[in-house]
Amino acid sequence: MSEVSPPPPPPATLVPCPLCALPKDPEVRCPSCGMTPEFGPDRPNPFAGATLWLMAGVIALLFGATLLVVALTA
């Protein structure tokens, strides 16, 4: 009776590292530069979309408040 070993897991598709552009597994740290997998292809980019506009809105709000204070006290 021969023992059948389970097939090895399929190799993960390598994606280019967002920092150093070397192909790497998107679920593990980049072995070259140590980039953590937070910026994987299926994770939202924090510097695009709603978060970016939210940050721009906060900056505009702070700018407007500062402008108002300066205009009223000058």
Ligand SMILES: [Zn+2]
């Ligand atoms: Zn890298």
